[in-house]
Structure formats: C-alpha cells, structure tokens
C-alpha cells in the first residue's frame with residue numbers, strides 16, 4: 001500500500017518539478033571553469049540584479065557559500081568573525097570557517113528573534129591596540145531568516161544598524177541569506193533592501209525556492225572574482241553547471257511566488273497544533289515557514305516517540321531536542337497534507353493523554 005508522505009523535515013527535501021527536469025535536460029551548457037557556462041551566467045546576472053549587488057557566483061551549497069564569503073573577507077591570518085551562537089555557520093557547518101578558513105569565531109548570544117544585541121556586537125570588536133594578544137575582528141555575520149530561532153526575520157533597519165557598526169570599525173558584513181526570500185515575502189520588503197548594508201550574501205536556491213542543488217553568493221565585482229578563485233580552491237569549480245542553474249531559474253520563476261502560500265500553510269498548521277492538548281507552539285513567533293512544536297512540561301511523550309509515531313502515518317519530522325520537534329513548510333506540502341498532519345497528531349496526542357489517565361486510575 002503506497003503510504004501518503006508528508007515530508008516536514010526541512011525545506012531542503014523538495015524534489016525537482018517536471019519543469020525543472022525539462023529545463024535541466026535542455027539547458028545550454030559550457031565548461032564553467034574554463035569560462036562561463038551561459039546558463040550559469042544568466043542565473044548569476046539575475047541573482048545579482050535581484051539582490052542589488054554588482055556580481056554573483058553559483059556555488060554547490062550554502063555551506064560552501066558561507067565559507068567562501070568568510071574566507072574572502074578574512075583573508076589575513078589571525079582574523080576573527082563575530083557571529084551568533086546559534087547561527088548555522090557556527091552550529092551546522094562543521095566549524096569550517098576555523099578548520100578550513102583559519103578564522104576565529106567570536107560568538108554573541110542570538111536573541112529569540114534571531115538578532116544579536118547591537119551593544120554586544122560593538123563590545124565584541126577587538127581593540128586593534130591589543131593585536132599582540134588578540135585576533136583581529138574583520139567580519140560580522142548575520143542570518144536572515146534565522147533558522148534556529150524558528151525562521152525569524154531580521155528587519156532591513158536592524159541589518160542597516162549592524163552595517164553601520166561594521167563600517168564604523170572598518171569591518172565587513174556577511175548575511176547568510178539561505179532563506180532571505182522567505183524574509184522578504186514575510187516582511188513585504190524587497191530582498192535588495194534587506195541586504196543593502198551587506199558586503200556579501202549567500203542565498204540558497206535549494207531551500208524554499210525548491211531547486212535541487214546550489215546557492216548563489218553576491219557581492220562586489222572584486223569580491224566575486226576572489227570568491228571564484230576560492231571556489232576552485234575548495235573544489236567547487238564545476239563544469240557544465242547550466243544543468244543545475246537551469247533548474248534554479250525555473251525555481252525562481254515557479255516557486256518564489258509560492259513562498260507566501262508556504263507561510264499561510266505554516267500558520268494554518270501552527271494554529272491547529274496550538275489548539276491541541278499536550279503540545280505548545282509559539283504562534284506569535286512564527287514568521288515564515290518553520291514551526292517549533294514543544295511537548296508540554298511533564299509530558300511522557302518525547303519528541304522521538306512522537307516522531308516515530310508520526311512516521312507510521314507517513315509524516316516526517318526532525319526532533320530539535322528531547323522535547324521539541326521542528327516542522328518546515330515548502331511548496332510540495334498541500335493544505336490537505338496540513339489537515340492530514342493535524343488529524344494524525346490529534347489522535348496520537350489523545351492516545352497519549354488517555355493512556356496517562358488510565359495509568360492514573362489503575363494506580364489508585
């Protein structure tokens with residue numbers, strides 16, 4: 001029996017659409033290391049224009065995009081980057097900026113809304129007079145939307161303020177914009193305005209946009225030239241990448257307009273979950289396509305038990321901790337999938353509630 005699958009593990013799980021596959025099959029290609037693959041050039045020019053930057057470069061992943069940007073900005077030994085303690089670069093990229101980039105991380109607490117306190121950022125900047133002992137600060141990194149805070153959006157004004165601090169101290173600003181389009185749609189602010197203050201941005205094509213592979217980094221012409229060299233150094237120089245970029249161009253056309261509906265489906269799911277006994281969802285903090293669902297205090301139902309039980313109904317989720325499950329919306333989840341998920345969860349939570357009650361009575 002073919003089971004219904006509702007894959008809420010991440011927005012990285014989408015499959016290429018038929019239109020993407022057709023575009024991949026007929027893509028015009030060339031050797032991108034030896035020159036420019038024409039389809040890659042088209043995507044890079046489109047992305048640079050959308051982001052309001054001089055140039056862009058296709059890279060195999062968001063992790064490599066962030067690493068290249070940090071390494072280009074911090075090209076002097078003993079460099080330090082200020083970044084959030086729960087940001088993706090610090091938590092999920094194997095410490096690559098240090099192990100490969102030789103860059104020292106200086107973490108600052110991420111607030112619940114994904115920001116870092118502006119005073120704390122400025123206070124973390126090393127005094128150049130201390131260079132005998134300390135690393136030298138060269139870069140500040142932000143993440144918009146901020147994944148570990150549940151997909152919260154950073155405002156353009158906040159990013160501008162961080163940019164002003166960076167400029168005041170001769171530093172650069174990088175934005176990990178894996179889901180910058182989600183922030184743009186949620187805030188109703190064009191992406192180029194959100195990243196105006198940034199010297200570089202890494203944008204994932206493979207998340208909410210639904211492309212099968214890749215990210216694009218944007219910045220000044222000279223920055224992108226250095227990034228291109230570093231991409232090759234890291235083994236990211238690829239040949240006929242037009243096959244991948246063609247899918248990304250379709251994704252921009254097809255799925256960018258669907259992000260708003262992803263957020264609506266996320267809200268529908270969150271509001272439904274919030275009515276259920278045994279779990280808690282902070283609907284007010286839900287701004288884009290992510291939901292953190294917390295088990296009620298004292299619940300004997302763990303995130304892992306609930307994950308297993310949901311999997312039996314074809315609903316795939318990832319526990320964030322023993323008592324928290326993350327659900328991420330994307331264009332291949334339908335409203336009917338949302339209702340199906342809510343009904344399965346309702347039944348499972350009722351069973352858990354009744355089993356506690358029955359234990360309680362048998363214990364008397």
Ligand SMILES: Cc1ncc(COP(=O)(O)O)c(C=O)c1O
Pocket residue numbers: 012060061062063064088089143145146147176178179204206214215
């Ligand atoms: C905020 C954020 N930045 C960067 C990345 C890295 O992207 P990739 O998985 O393509 O390396 C991810 C997720 O994967 C992410 O959620």
Ligand SMILES: C[C@@H](O)[C@H](N)C(=O)O
Pocket residue numbers: 009010011012092147
């Ligand atoms: C886990 C993380 O690397 C990935 N970006 C996700 O959000 O699914």
